Amino acid sequence: MKIEQQHIEGVNKSYLKSHQENYDFLANNLTQKGINISNLLGKLKAFQVAIPSWALGAGGTRFGRFSYYGEPSSLEQKIQDIGILHALTQTAGAVSLHIPWDIPEDYAAVKELAEGLNIKFDAVNSNTFQDQKDAKETYKYGSLSNTNEAVRQQAIQHNLDVINIGNQLGSKSLTVWLADGSCFPGQNNFQTALQNTENSLKEIYKGLPSDWSMLIEYKPYEPNFYSTVIQDWGTSFMLANACGEKAYSLVDLGHHLPNSNIEQIVSILMLKGKLGGFHFNDSKYGDDDLTVGSIKPYALFLIFNELVYGMQNNPQNPDLAWMIDASHNVKDPLEDLIQSLEAIQEAYAKALLVNQTELKEAQLNNDVVKCQEILQDAYRTDVRPLLAQARLESGGALSPINSYRRLNVRETLIEERGKYTVATGL
Ligand code: PSV
Numbered sequence: 479m480k481i482e483q484q485h486i487e488g489v490n491k492s493y494l495k496s497h498q499e500n501y502d503f504l505a506n507n508l509t510q511k512g513i514n515i516s517n518l519l520g521k522l523k524a525f526q527v528a529i530p531s532w533a534l535g536a537g538g539t540r541f542g543r544f545s546y547y548g549e550p551s552s553l554e555q556k557i558q559d560i561g562i563l564h565a566l567t568q569t570a571g572a573v574s575l576h577i578p579w580d581i582p583e584d585y586a587a588v589k590e591l592a593e594g595l596n597i598k599f600d601a602v603n604s605n606t607f608q609d610q611k612d613a614k615e616t617y618k619y620g621s622l623s624n625t626n627e628a629v630r631q632q633a634i635q636h637n638l639d640v641i642n643i644g645n646q647l648g649s650k651s652l653t654v655w656l657a658d659g660s661c662f663p664g665q666n667n668f669q670t671a672l673q674n675t676e677n678s679l680k681e682i683y684k685g686l687p688s689d690w691s692m693l694i695e696y697k698p699y700e701p702n703f704y705s706t707v708i709q710d711w712g713t714s715f716m717l718a719n720a721c722g723e724k725a726y727s728l729v730d731l732g733h734h735l736p737n738s739n740i741e742q743i744v745s746i747l748m749l750k751g752k753l754g755g756f757h758f759n760d761s762k763y764g765d766d767d768l769t770v771g772s773i774k775p776y777a778l779f780l781i782f783n784e785l786v787y788g789m790q791n792n793p794q795n796p797d798l799a800w801m802i803d804a805s806h807n808v809k810d811p812l813e814d815l816i817q818s819l820e821a822i823q824e825a826y827a828k829a830l831l832v833n834q835t836e837l838k839e840a841q842l843n844n845d846v847v848k849c850q851e852i853l854q855d856a857y858r859t860d861v862r863p864l865l866a867q868a869r870l871e872s873g874g875a876l877s878p879i880n881s882y883r884r885l886n887v888r889e890t891l892i893e894e895r896g897k898y899t900v901a902t903g904l
Pocket residue numbers: 603655695697730757765803
């Protein structure tokens with residue numbers, strides 16, 4: 479299924495009048511505050527977030543998985559689904575592949591399909607947290623950190639293969655997330671595990687094309703529950719520095735212990751020019767991978783406030799690779815991704831409203847109350863008409879979720895692919 483422009487325009491008609499009223503009201507208010515609306519709209523339109531190839535089907539937990547009907551079974555179908563998201567939201571203009579889950583069979587065809595849907599290939603993700611079919615060595619006791627050199631070599635080679643795959647598609651970065659760690663005290667020598675990891679990452683780094691970057695993702699626990707080798711931003715930062723200037727840290731919102739100050743982490747990494755990538759999701763407890771903005775929208779706003787500050791004040795930091803890393807058992811995955819995309823844009827737009835000059839002045843005067851007022855004034859602004867206007871001007875839907883439903887997207891996908899697809903696994 480491909481959503482055509484006239485389909486979107488048709489549905490937009492019924493929302494146009496009320497949108498115009500809401501937008502005029504907001505634009506008027508913001509203009510009076512000295513905000514340049516077209517500048518703001520331009521930034522929102524330019525902000526594109528990659529959809530991971532593994533998020534188009536229903537996720538699951540270790541207790542079970544409840545499939546969603548009409549799920550995509552091939553990489554081509556996954557890219558078609560991202561095309562649907564992008565047509566509606568105009569903010570999902572990239573895909574992030576996980577290898578070997580989504581190795582293209584026909585590179586030219588996959589590239590052509592993505593190009594036709596205006597989708598770029600963002601970071602490619604390696605996978606050394608599962609054993610692969612016919613693999614000689616097992617990752618049961620770790621990959622890049624393993625005490626056995628043959629295992630480390632296999633994992634290094636896998637990452638080099640992933641770079642090669644990404645290179646053929648036009649990707650420019652490799653994301654490395656390691657499950658390596660230990661389940662019980664005494665199982666691992668912490669120092670050896672870290673040293674092995676550093677040496678292995680340096681080998682991968684040597685194989686990085688000159689215009690590529692390597693993004694090192696950290697996570698405190700899971701699947702290992704006693705220790706994880708790359709457990710926090712400090713470890714990731716250390717490793718990125720050890721590898722070289724093309725290596726960066728990647729922040730996944732769910733990869734922090736409860737109450738961590740993620741916005742401060744983001745801020746310091748950007749100051750040091752070492753924040754390379756970002757995985758969006760939300761969580762109540764751990765790496766819950768819930769819909770972005772569904773649990774802690776104010777925290778998301780504060781994080782975006784630092785991202786915006788960094789983008790405006792830290793030229794030493796590169797452009798970031800943005801990706802949604804969420805999954806769940808109970809929603810239509812496409813509807814969920816639409817909600818995540820909207821939440822990301824909302825937090826970004828609100829952060830763009832923060833009056834940085836006034837905030838700096840209030841900080842200099844130690845006017846704590848004013849500082850809070852400035853942030854909360856931006857946060858409390860209902861920016862949804864602004865997002866809708868940005869979408870409208872880019873050819874997207876005024877109301878993506880309602881359009882998705884009114885265009886019977888899921889029903890059509892089920893008709894085309896069948897209720898139970900290969901992805902259902904039943
Ligand atoms: C690990 O929890 C992670 O966040 C990494 O980014 C992986 O690539 C992804 O999830 C896989 O589900």
